[in-house]
Amino acid sequence: MQSAPSTRAGSRLCVRCGERKAALKRPKTLEQICRECFYVVFEDEIHRTIVDNCLFKPGERVAIGASGGKDSTVLAYVLSELNNRHKYGLDLFLLSIDEGITGYRDDSLETVKRNEIQYGLPLKIVSYKDLYDWTMDDIVKAIGLKNNCTFCGVFRRQALDRGAALLKVDKIVTGHNADDIAETVLLNILRGDIARLSRCTFITTGEDGPIPRCKPFKYTYEKEIVMYAYFKKLDYFSTECIYSPNAYRGFAREFIKDLERMRPRAILDIITSGENFRISTTTKMPEQGTCERCGYISSQKLCKACVLLDGLNRGLPKLGIGRTTKGGAGADGNGERPGKQKERNRSSLQGKHGNFDF
């Protein structure tokens, strides 16, 4: 190999082992490390997060929310590895939701079925059709593309809880990563949603609800999840939902990525800011109760899913969409899907297509 200029790959050594060529610049720390050291620090940081936050107890049954995408695939792989290595003593399951989107969810579920075999984790699939007698294909026919994400987000959160109850698990883990959480903090600030803002940084949510949810990747950067999946050649699915082809253009996500490019630490800093918000004790928070129709957690008489379902079944699908239901409860604080929906409307009103230029 000819003598390479200093910027050529392989000319720098890993700052950790000092032996192998650096393969990656960590966004969190800006360290240049090799592939093998990257695996170690990536897995150890997640293990440290799990232990420091007491996410699990020995003997617990834990469902991994599995979409077939990169976050849940890496989560299933890493959690299985750590469970074996550190003897957490967990019974792990894969839990997938089939929204009934032809040409999209059926393909991504094939990925999860392969993961079931590759990782040796039993898979449970719960469908909207089984739970609500409506598929997303049906819902989009009834309501059109606008607002269908609201239905899907509400139904999915509840479906995950119902699936977890069927599996009789003690906890649900989701693959929400640091970038997702920073994005949610920003969205909730922009919407002035105090209730969600106070809990969107919690690593465990829903401890007062049916089944607690944990986010072991709370401090894990999306770049590292993708690099880990790439180096480990993990099998994941990455096509966007056909009913929200522009969802990825959400303004908050683009803003987060622009910030990350300028100052990668900003993602962790936004999470820290979110964690440190203090809500005045005089601020009224929605009270949690249960839906009088299905028993699911709700701060209103009817939970959001039943309101939406009622509208669908009555041929009034837009019932439940709009300002009057603002603040209607979901089970947890992650308002990512509804937030994206609202955010998209807001950005179109601004006429900026959700994009800030610097």
Next chain:
Amino acid sequence: MHLTLEFGGGLELLLEKSTKVHKVDCQPTMDGSEGGKATMKGLLSWVKSNLIKERPEMFIKGDSVRPGVLVLINDCDWELCGGLDAELEDKDVVVFISTLHGG
């Protein structure tokens, strides 16, 4: 110059027939001439002009890849190779992975 380009994480959808791997013969210099240095900046311009069939804004922003798109040169993070100024050599493998797509 012969390069192997790979698109993943959903970026392949922007390309013809959603093809992931492309073996190309190109001259990714800024002015396209034979004599200049082949750099990532030139390659991005070439890819945008020759391979991207839809939604180029999902791949390019300004002179660089859109934030959220990761780039590896011979399996090494391009941030360690000089980023836009990274020089390319014959038979290099360049991988682009989007973190922006996803179910």
